[in-house]
Amino acid sequence: MAIRYSVIIPTYNRAQQLLLTLASFETQTYPKQLFEVIVADDGSTDGTKEMVEGFKASYPLIYVSHQEQRGRSAVRNLGLRRAKGLYIIFCDADFVVLPEFIRIVSRYHRKYPKSVLSGIPHSWDDAFTHYYPDFSPEEKEQCRNILTQSNLWNADYEAANEITPIITPEDILHQTGALSKVVSPTRVPPNTQKQFATTDVAPWMLLVTRCVAIRRSHLIRIGGFNERFVLYGLEDWDLGYRLHRLKIPFYCIKEVVGYHQEHPTYLRGNVLNTENLRIMYETYGFNDSSLNLFALIPPSEDFETYKNTLRVLRRGFRSRLTRSSALLLRRTLRIAAKQFYDQSHTHAYKKSLHLIKKKAENRKSRVAHVLREMLVKSEKLVE
Structure with missing residues (x-):
C-alpha cells in the first residue's frame, strides 16, 4: 500500500x-x-x-x-x-x-x-521527560513541583551531572500513564x-x-x-x-x-532572529503590512497586539471616515520596516515620521489611536 x-x-x-x-x-x-x-x-x-x-x-x-x-x-x-x-x-x-x-x-x-x-x-x-543539570533555577523549580505532585521527584536528580531520564521508552511503548504525570501546562x-x-x-x-x-x-x-x-x-x-x-x-x-x-x-x-527578518524583507519587499509590522511588534513578544493591530488596519480601510488614517498607518509600518532593514537615512526617516505625526494630530478614531502608538514605536528604532 x-x-x-x-x-x-x-x-x-x-x-x-x-x-x-x-x-x-x-x-x-x-x-x-x-x-x-x-x-x-x-x-x-x-x-x-x-x-x-x-x-x-x-x-x-x-x-x-x-x-x-x-x-x-x-x-x-x-x-x-x-x-x-x-x-x-x-x-x-x-x-x-x-x-x-x-x-x-x-x-x-x-x-x-x-x-x-x-x-x-x-x-x-510541556512534559518533563528528562532532568537537565543545566536547567535554569526557575526550570528546576518547575520540574521539582510537577514531579513532586506525582510522587516522581527524586532528590538525586539535582546532584546529577548528566541528563537523567524520567520517562523511559518502555513507559511510552506500554502506555504506563507516566507521561501524563509529568505534563506541565x-x-x-x-x-x-x-x-x-x-x-x-x-x-x-x-x-x-x-x-x-x-x-x-x-x-x-x-x-x-x-x-x-x-x-x-x-x-x-x-x-x-x-x-x-x-x-x-x-x-x-x-x-x-x-x-x-x-x-x-x-x-x-533567539525567537526573532533579526537577520532572518531582514531576509524576509529582502525576499518579499515592503508591500505587506503583516510583514512590516514585525519590525515594530515582534509576534513572539506580543502576539495579541500584533494581530489586533492588523485587524484595526483592515477595518480602517473599510470606512471612508477612517481610510486616510489607515493609509497613514500602513505608510508608517512600511517606512519602519525599511528603516529596520536598511538602518540608514535616519534624518529622512525622522522627517517622514514627523509629517505623519502632524497629520495624525486631533484624530479620534481607533485607527488614529493605533497609528500614534506605532509612531512612538517607530521613533524608538532610531533612538
Missing part, C-alpha cells in the same frame, strides 16, 4: 528526546504501513545515528543526515527529498505524540484535504493561544514546525524551506507565508496530539 504520511523529524544532538519521540510513533493506532518516519539529522555528534539505526521500529524508519550542520531549513528539505507520502508531517525531535496523532490528522484531512493543519496552539503543553498566555487559533488575519502564522501537516505537492511547488534561514527563527513562518500566498487555507487541530519535551530555554535560540 502507498505511503500516505511522511513524518519528517529534523534533529541535532537530541538523541535522548528523539528516542522517546520514535517510541511514541510505535503506539500509533493509524496503520503502520501507511506512514513512514524520516529522521533528518543535521550533523549530530551525540550518537543520534547509532540510536536511530539500532531502533527496532515496526513502521518504515529512514535515517538521512548532513555530515556538518547546515541549519533547520536545509535539514528539513533533506528529509522532504526522501519523502514518499501524499502528506508531510513535520514533527520536532522533542515532540512526543499520542497514539491517536496520525489518525486525528487523517480525519482532519478528509474534511480539509488541501489545507495546512497545525497542532498549535492545543498541543503546546504551557506558559503561553491564554490570550496568545486564542490568537494563534484564529485565522482572520495572518493565518500563515499557524505554521509552527513542532507539529504541522502539509500536502507534499504544495511543498514541492514552493520549493520547500528557504535555506538562507540557517539560524533559529522565522523559517517556519516564511514557509507558511508562501503557502498562504497560494491561497492555501490553514486550520488548527483542536485535540491535544502530543507534548513538547521540556529542555533548557537556551536551546531554543
Whole structure:
C-alpha cells in the first residue's frame, strides 16, 4: 500500500528526546504501513545515528543526515527529498505524540484535504521527560513541583551531572500513564493561544514546525524551506507565508496530539532572529503590512497586539471616515520596516515620521489611536 504520511523529524544532538519521540510513533493506532518516519539529522555528534539505526521500529524508519550542520531549513528539505507520502508531517525531535496523532490528522484531512493543519496552539503543553543539570533555577523549580505532585521527584536528580531520564521508552511503548504525570501546562498566555487559533488575519502564522501537516505537492511547488534561514527563527513562518500566498487555507487541530519535551530555554535560540527578518524583507519587499509590522511588534513578544493591530488596519480601510488614517498607518509600518532593514537615512526617516505625526494630530478614531502608538514605536528604532 502507498505511503500516505511522511513524518519528517529534523534533529541535532537530541538523541535522548528523539528516542522517546520514535517510541511514541510505535503506539500509533493509524496503520503502520501507511506512514513512514524520516529522521533528518543535521550533523549530530551525540550518537543520534547509532540510536536511530539500532531502533527496532515496526513502521518504515529512514535515517538521512548532513555530515556538518547546515541549519533547520536545509535539514528539513533533506528529509522532504526522501519523502514518499501524499502528506508531510513535520514533527520536532522533542515532540512526543499520542497514539491517536496520525489518525486525528487523517480525519482532519478528509474534511480539509488541501489545507495546512497545525497542532498549535492545543498541543503546546510541556512534559518533563528528562532532568537537565543545566536547567535554569526557575526550570528546576518547575520540574521539582510537577514531579513532586506525582510522587516522581527524586532528590538525586539535582546532584546529577548528566541528563537523567524520567520517562523511559518502555513507559511510552506500554502506555504506563507516566507521561501524563509529568505534563506541565504551557506558559503561553491564554490570550496568545486564542490568537494563534484564529485565522482572520495572518493565518500563515499557524505554521509552527513542532507539529504541522502539509500536502507534499504544495511543498514541492514552493520549493520547500528557504535555506538562507540557517539560524533559529522565522523559517517556519516564511514557509507558511508562501503557502498562504497560494491561497492555501490553514486550520488548527483542536485535540491535544502530543507534548513538547521540556529542555533548557537556551536551546531554543533567539525567537526573532533579526537577520532572518531582514531576509524576509529582502525576499518579499515592503508591500505587506503583516510583514512590516514585525519590525515594530515582534509576534513572539506580543502576539495579541500584533494581530489586533492588523485587524484595526483592515477595518480602517473599510470606512471612508477612517481610510486616510489607515493609509497613514500602513505608510508608517512600511517606512519602519525599511528603516529596520536598511538602518540608514535616519534624518529622512525622522522627517517622514514627523509629517505623519502632524497629520495624525486631533484624530479620534481607533485607527488614529493605533497609528500614534506605532509612531512612538517607530521613533524608538532610531533612538
